[in-house]
Structure formats: C-alpha cells, structure tokens
Amino acid sequence: MALRPLLTDETIQARILEMGTRITADYPTSNPLYLICILKGACYFLADLSRAIHREVILDFMGISSYGKGKTSSGEVRITKDLDISIEGADVLIVEDIIDSGVTLSYLTRLLQQRKPKSVRIATLLDKPERRLRPVDVAYVGFRIPDEFVVGYGLDYAEKYRNLRDLCILDPD
Ligand code: PRP
Numbered sequence: 001m002a003l004r005p006l007l008t009d010e011t012i013q014a015r016i017l018e019m020g021t022r023i024t025a026d027y028p029t030s031n032p033l034y035l036i037c038i039l040k041g042a043c044y045f046l047a048d049l050s051r052a053i054h055r056e057v058i059l060d061f062m063g064i065s066s067y068g069k070g071k072t073s074s075g076e077v078r079i080t081k082d083l084d085i086s087i088e089g090a091d092v093l094i095v096e097d098i099i100d101s102g103v104t105l106s107y108l109t110r111l112l113q114q115r116k117p118k119s120v121r122i123a124t125l126l127d128k129p130e131r132r133l134r135p136v137d138v139a140y141v142g143f144r145i146p147d148e149f150v151v152g153y154g155l156d157y158a159e160k161y162r163n164l165r166d167l168c169i170l171d172p173d
Contacts, residue, residue: 002171003151007143009165012125012153013048015142019123020052023140027091032056034090034117038108039063039081041097041154041162045125045142049095060085066104077107087117093139097154098126102134109136126150126167 027033035057037046050057063081092112099105105122112120123140130147151157152164161170 001173003168004171005166006145006148006150006169007167012142012167016045016048017052019140019142020049020054023093023123024054027055030056031091032058034058034060034087034092035095036083036092036112037061037095038104041156042095044154045097046095049123058085062108064104064108077104087112087115090117092117092120094120094122096122096124098128099124099136099138100128100131102132102136105136106134125153
C-alpha cells in the first residue's frame with residue numbers, strides 16, 4: 001500500500017479555521033451549540049473545529065455502524081453508542097469526517113429530528129458527491145474530493161492510519 005498526500009495538515013487546518021469563523025457567525029445567539037461527533041473518524045475534526053468556533057459549545061458523541069455502506073441504497077444503520085445528553089430545543093451541529101453514500105447521515109438526521117431539537121445541521125470535512133445514494137442537506141463542507149480511497153486525519157483502512165496529519169490517498173501496490 002502506498003500513501004499519496006491529497007490534503008496537507010496546513011491546508012486542512014486553514015480550511016477548518018474558515019469553517020469555524022463561518023459557524024460562529026451563523027449562530028449568534030447565546031444558547032450553546034451542541035456539536036455531535038460521529039465516531040470514530042470525526043474525532044480529530046471535532047477537536048479542531050470546536051476550537052475554531054468562538055462561542056459556547058457542548059460536545060457529545062454518537063457511534064453508528066452501517067452495513068452495505070456505499071453499495072446499496074438500503075444500507076442498514078445501527079446505533080452503537082447513543083448521546084449522553086438531551087438535544088430537545090437545542091441547536092445541533094452533526095460533525096462528520098466524510099459523507100459518501102449519504103446513508104448514515106440521512107438516517108441520523110431523521111433520528112435526531114425526532115428528539116425535537118431547535119435545529120439540526122451537518123458539518124463535514126470531506127464530501128464525495130459522486131458516491132451519493134441518498135440526498136443529504138449539508139450546511140458546511142470542508143473539501144469536495146474525488147472518489148478515491150482516503151485515509152488519515154481520522155479516516156482509516158482496517159483501523160490503521162487515523163493518526164496521520166495529512167489526508168492521503170491509499171493506493172494498492
Ligand atoms: C464513515 C463516516 C461516516 C460514514 C459515511 O464512517 O465517518 O459515518 O462512513 O458513509 P456513508 O455516507 O456512505 O453512509 P465509518 O463507517 O467508516 O466509521 P469510522 O468513522 O468509525 O471509521
């Protein structure tokens with residue numbers, strides 16, 4: 001396997017600062033903004049994005065596992081770790097590392113809406129629009145990327161490479 005950098009650490013960090021500035025401006029009220037990190041890949045993005053947002057935030061985490069992901073439009077989604085807190089009446093921002101088929105996020109958005117938040121939006125670092133099977137309304141996108149297998153900055157291959165600072169394309173040998 002060979003790694004080819006697609007987005008450097010510097011490029012990623014600069015874009016996250018822009019996203020944080022925009023999100024801060026879009027939520028001018030004094031209510032806390034609930035940032036919901038989707039495990040595991042989004043953990044680095046949550047850490048950096050939350051510190052680029054200059055207002056009060058509350059952090060929580062959700063675990064999701066999908067079957068048939070990216071292969072069929074009827075991919076099943078299962079919650080492996082639910083939120084610890086109530087989001088009723090809250091402004092919620094789902095923080096994702098990547099949107100691919102859209103199966104995970106379309107399910108999750110509907111699920112969280114049932115808990116009666118004030119608003120739900122999505123922030124994703126990466127978007128692969130070519131792969132979409134389900135429509136997803138994404139408010140904040142860091143980078144639109146081509147349909148390549150990427151690792152690093154939280155994304156894995158068989159649980160490896162998550163701690164790379166750069167986002168890299170993983171080429172088979
Ligand atoms: C990735 C990503 C999303 C999902 C997107 O998670 O973090 O949750 O896949 O794919 P979709 O748009 O096709 O539904 P993954 O299942 O790889 O889990 P991980 O973050 O724990 O590696």
